[in-house]
Amino acid sequence: MRHHAMPTLVGLGKLHPKFEVFAMSEAVAIQLDMPTPVAEALLCSLRNELRRGMTEHWYDDRYRCVPEGFRSKRILDDYPALAGHKRTIGALKAALDANL
Numbered sequence: 705m706r707h708h709a710m711p712t713l714v715g716l717g718k719l720h721p722k723f724e725v726f727a728m729s730e731a732v733a734i735q736l737d738m739p740t741p742v743a744e745a746l747l748c749s750l751r752n753e754l755r756r757g758m759t760e761h762w763y764d765d766r767y768r769c770v771p772e773g774f775r776s777k778r779i780l781d782d783y784p785a786l787a788g789h790k791r792t793i794g795a796l797k798a799a800l801d802a803n804l
Contacts, residue, residue: 740803747796754789 738746761767761779770778780787 740800743796743800747793747800750789750793750796754786754793757783757786757789 758776758779761783762775766782767775767778780790
């Protein structure tokens with residue numbers, strides 16, 4: 705088990721500044737092959753989880769003073785799992801669109 709922070713992709717492929725030192729040495733690439741119905745179901749599930757997570761944090765006191773136009777990015781910066789959902793959603797959508 706690792707005891708140091710892992711790199712976390714946020715937004716459009718940018719790393720949160722506290723993870724930049726790990727960017728190249730700890731980057732992870734994955735490839736998944738799955739049937740289209742499974743990919744579509746995963747995409748739907750990830751979208752629902754991202755929506756739920758953003759809704760959960762949107763009105764937190766810590767984001768009250770963050771303008772709405774910047775709030776999503778700030779939440780994604782602070783919650784790496786949600787940022788991972790966003791990136792995975794983009795990759796799944798691109799793969800599904802390419803297979804039309």
